[in-house]
Amino acid sequence: MFQQSKLLKSFSYAVEGMTHALTTQRNMRIHFVVALCAMILSLLLDLSKLEIVLVFFSIILVVAAELFNTAIEAVVDLVTHDYHPLAKIAKDMAAAAVLLTAVHAVIVGFFVFFDKLFPPKFRNLQDTGEMAIYVAFIPLGILVLLLISWRAYARTKKQG
């Protein structure tokens, strides 16, 4: 009985945290609306088990990252409201983590929903053209990684 009420309490704290994030964070509200649309689309379209798991995994990843981001922002603001380079690093990194999960979700959404919303027969693309759309993500990913690496390298050189 005692254990059960402890468990219920932990659950209610978690719901409280989620509610707080939803009330205070505009980005969280956007994530919720997009997640709702993705779930409704998943219901309407004929998705495989793996596709459903991927969609849910992506949603949970983004929401969890946003919760961590909000938690980090709260802790940083608790420590200081003055400008501090470490506060900036903490907040920027937390924001970067959310961005990464959001990019991942967009890629998963594209791979899962695109063909179902726009079946290949309604598009004027040959097989090679079809593949090119999907494969385009790879050079794009490589380009982004190289750009960030180059930026980091340039900064290290500048700092001596």
Ligand SMILES: Nc1ncnc2c1ncn2[C@@H]1O[C@H](COP(=O)(O)OP(=O)(O)OP(=O)(O)O)[C@@H](O)[C@H]1O
């Ligand atoms: N105390 C601080 N010291 C240095 N830079 C800060 C500080 N607080 C915020 N920043 C900078 O301002 C940016 C925005 O911080 P802020 O706390 O306003 O987050 P936010 O815009 O509300 O983020 P989110 O949209 O995720 O809620 C941070 O990413 C960071 O670069």
